Amino acid sequence: MTQSPATPLPSPKERRRLREAKSLSQAEVAARVGVTRETVRSWETGRTTPRGRKRAAYLRLLGVPDQDLGADAGPGPGPKTTADDVEVGAEAEAEVVVEAEAVVEAAVETEATVTPRQEPYAEPETTTEPETDTEPETRSDGESEDESDDEDESPAPPPPILTPPQAFDALYAFCTPALVRQTYLLTGRRELARESVERAFQLAWHRWPEVAVDRDPAGWVRATAYEYALSPWHRLRPRHRHPEAPPADAADRALLDVLLKLPPMYRRTLLLYDGVGLDLPETAAETEASTPAAANRLLHAREAVAARLPELAAPDELNRRLAALAATERLRAAKPRAVRYGSEHRARTWTRAAIAFTVLLIGATSLSLHTAPDHYEPPMAPGATVRGLPPRSAPGPLSDEQLELHAFLKSQTVSGPERLVPEAR
Template sequence: MTQSHAPPLPSPKERRRLREAKSLSQADVADKMGVTRETVRSWETGRTTPRGSKREAYVELLTAQDPATTSAETEDRTGVEAEAEAEVTARQEPYTEAEPESNVEAEAEAEADSDEEPAPPPPALTPPQAFDALYAFCTPALVRQTYLLTGRRELARESVERAFQLAWHRWPEVAVDRDPAGWVRATAYEYALSPWHRLRPRHRHPEAPPADAADRALLDVFLKLPPMYRRTLLLYDGVGLDLPETAAETEASTPAAANRLLHAREAVAERLPELAAPDELHRRLTVLAATERLRAAKPRSVRYGSEHRARTWTRAAIAFTVLLIGATSLTLRTAPDHYEPPMAPGATIRGVPPRAASGPLSDEQLELHAFLKSQTVSGPERLVPEAR
């Protein structure tokens, strides 16, 4: 029985170039191949290679177009993006942020390709166990990255803890996310770069800089970059994301992310010429982050803090609602139930004739007056008028 010749597999660097030439992200390739994004990342870094039918499908996906057409499309890209991608070389996975593919996963894929019975799936984790696993995996690298982003140790720890508290509060949403680590990373970066921190009293006092002079110079240059340039440079040259993923996480277009990346590299190279090479910049950022002894709270404390915070806000909302209902009831009780027009102010009236004063009595009035006076002398009887 003859076996078909396996198609040639491009080199790891060429795999990434072919994928980006087709404007595909690692998540798009993972969806088409039916694998995880971490598996595609391990293929592009050369740690693992696809086997069997997945190898043929992966090669066909990368080389579906003519190489000459692919080269022409690469030359037609914008000059900014092409220049940014040309500067990126094969580099190590930073800060242990990348999620390496385990041997168990690779063996499971090999068994699936060979049409053998797959191994039974591992037992499902409870929500606290899954959260603790994600926290233990992401926290060490994420705290160091946030320190590079802010230059403040306490703020870095607080940002990561607040991000995981929010993740636990929204765990049903985060648990089904395609990249939970990216969700938490984006939340921590947003909190760390919030401009409201400058109003806090402790923000007015600078923290102790790194002990090494070279590290101090690099951190000083890095912190003088605009926040979005700093974040883009950290994601691309620090975390190791590609341009589409960096643009998506920073909520920008790919050309805009490439522009920010180039300007950030130029600013760093202008102050520190020895860091003009991306590989050297990546290495120095890794060393600078690794020299700081940054510790975070235990995952159980983070989960308890999230639940306590949720209870506090819930009680505050209930108390505010009760107060609002009471104020409304009191207003309805004491408010008038009909319209009362206001009393108009007095006004001066002109043109009314003056009241005439009493003058002398006539003869008839004098006679009547005398008669009435004579009748009342004999007693207090009531006078009854008589007709005359």
């Protein structure tokens, strides 16, 4: 059986960018191509690649000419700013982020094959293809086209196995630039944004066996950073009482002021949906709310922003302004090696403190057991005579020795009774 050479595909990140540029969801792409949503998700993460008829339909749906595609096509300019602008941030870091994403996906796929976990709020998979009016075409060798397509959609070759530090460094390099900017939009404080992201990655490194097999490690770290940044205990810190310098542009200051006046959960929902670009079920799952509750929070947040800034009533314009505001702040975080060392140093410090406290508690318990009485001693009954002590006597007449001493001292007085004068020798 001979086949024509396969049409080159863009990179997984470019596939997602092209889909979002056409305002299509994964479910819509799956319905038009004739596959499930999980298959489209696998195509956009690089786990599998489309082949045969579905490959051609997928290319036509992306709307990119074949001659403009490369085997390793990078992100190109789109017709509008999408949620990737918030995730990627400054243009200078785009190439590093694209390379790190491929390494992260390889590491996550390698770990996820051990203990896969079902993603929350995922649409149920269907094993049947959409019904069509025509029967599948049969090739010359008797093999139907649909059967060959199913056979062609074989999983990609296994990615190279990375060490835990390498996988963590790749995840850190991919997520940190965008996550610091998102946390800044969430809190309005640069130092708190950097600290929240670093603490989230320190906790991720401390729980790396759990994070490595997660279906969305970036979402795990993002949720942890948001929880730390929105903690009410930060109000008790001395530096929290002094506000930081606002953005230089007046429009950016107005938008940031409107965001900070929203309730924390409304602000988080708006940032996840209109800033990061998550779907409504994923936003609800990350904010630990039901889908209707997340939708109501999103609508109220948009209404509050539109009431203060009418030009941002359209979601696309709000998305563009959030991306621009996040990109204006040049926020940097620590190196991944420093974060890993900080996590290990923190774990060692707490371990040593726990051991010292345990030793102190054991020593105090041992001392108490050693000094405590080992038998019962009944208390003394009231009014009992205490033996072995001389009886108390009242003052009586002076003895002969006392009288002699009294007379001697009285004879030594000079002027006045009972007065002594020191004698020089």
